[in-house]
Amino acid sequence: MHQSSNTTLRVPEDFRKNVGGFQSRGSLTKLLREAKLVTVCEEAHCPNIGECFASGTATFMIMGDTCTRSCNFCSVKTGRPLPLAADEPVRLAEAARTLGLKHVVITSVDRDELKDCGAGHWAKCIEEVIRALPNARVEILTPDFKGRRDAIDRVLKAGPHVFNHNIETVPRLYHALRPQSYFDTSLGLLKYVADSGHPTVKSGLMLGLGEDDDEVIETMHLLRDAGVHVVTLGQYLRPTMKHWGVDRYVHDSSYDRFVEAGKELGFSHVFAGPFVRSSYHAAESDAQHRMNVSERKAYTIRGTKTSLPVL
Numbered sequence: 126m127h128q129s130s131n132t133t134l135r136v137p138e139d140f141r142k143n144v145g146g147f148q149s150r151g152s153l154t155k156l157l158r159e160a161k162l163v164t165v166c167e168e169a170h171c172p173n174i175g176e177c178f179a180s181g182t183a184t185f186m187i188m189g190d191t192c193t194r195s196c197n198f199c200s201v202k203t204g205r206p207l208p209l210a211a212d213e214p215v216r217l218a219e220a221a222r223t224l225g226l227k228h229v230v231i232t233s234v235d236r237d238e239l240k241d242c243g244a245g246h247w248a249k250c251i252e253e254v255i256r257a258l259p260n261a262r263v264e265i266l267t268p269d270f271k272g273r274r275d276a277i278d279r280v281l282k283a284g285p286h287v288f289n290h291n292i293e294t295v296p297r298l299y300h301a302l303r304p305q306s307y308f309d310t311s312l313g314l315l316k317y318v319a320d321s322g323h324p325t326v327k328s329g330l331m332l333g334l335g336e337d338d339d340e341v342i343e344t345m346h347l348l349r350d351a352g353v354h355v356v357t358l359g360q361y362l363r364p365t366m367k368h369w370g371v372d373r374y375v376h377d378s379s380y381d382r383f384v385e386a387g388k389e390l391g392f393s394h395v396f397a398g399p400f401v402r403s404s405y406h407a408a409e410s411d412a413q414h415r416m417n418v419s420e421r422k423a424y425t426i427r428g429t430k431t432s433l434p435v436l
Contacts (some may be wrong), residue, residue: 200364228408244276319352359401
């Protein structure tokens with residue numbers, strides 16, 4: 126397996142204080158287990174899980190817990206997935222309704238073995254959640270569907286309010302980190318969704334994988350040229366010693382630079398900071414984006430490890 130460095134970097138103290146705070150999960154964890162639902166929060170060992178679970182927030186992961194791809198940064202297991210559960214869309218919608226969610230975030234594993242890469246199942250999940258919670262916003266974080274436009278169209282037709290697909294890293298590192306995926310396919314998917322007229326197209330990068338700040342800004346240029354409205358930038362944390370090594374812990378000065386670059390490029394919202402993840406504070410980030418669009422200004426907020434203002 127490739128990794129960016131042979132040296133194991135010591136985790137900074139401020140990260141150590143937060144990564145361990147996985148308390149207060151109780152009722153949400155119980156509901157998820159009873160509904161036989163999976164969250165990417167648990168599968169990806171997200172450092173924000175304690176905070177999010179304590180506030181009743183989770184990112185649902187559909188189509189099982191086994192991925193057909195093996196990305197070198199991801200802790201989700203790889204293998205032969207089980208058949209899709211036909212009742213999952215209904216169970217998902219019921220769980221979201223029980224939690225009283227106003228912003229529902231859904232992601233999934235890759236299911237390359239399926240004829241439509243799971244697009245039909247994705248659409249059913251979106252439709253069921255919208256039916257159960259007509260006043261909620263549905264944000265989706267999708268795989269690349271192998272770049273198939275018919276699959277993307279099926280998902281778009283279901284009516285998600287936010288379409289997110291993470292570019293993950295800079296072009297130079299992309300294929301090494303994601304050996305079964307291609308940068309141009311991911312960028313092309315984002316451009317296709319933006320060209321369709323979707324009002325909120327979002328993408329994100331992990332930092333500290335071996336890129337430098339100039340490469341991050343160059344990738345932001347590519348995302349903006351593709352029509353992406355919202356971008357998230359956060360520190361990569363190695364899930365286990367088997368995964369890609371951390372090359373650096375990004376300094377606040379770099380996040381400040383990325384925010385300024387985003388402002389100049391015209392993103393409607395840039396959420397940047399060490400603990401930022403694509404679905405972290407997703408509702409607040411979406412609200413900020415919509416407010417900025419309505420006020421016709423390119424405005425950005427630095428992300429922190431606490432919270433954004435609720436708008």
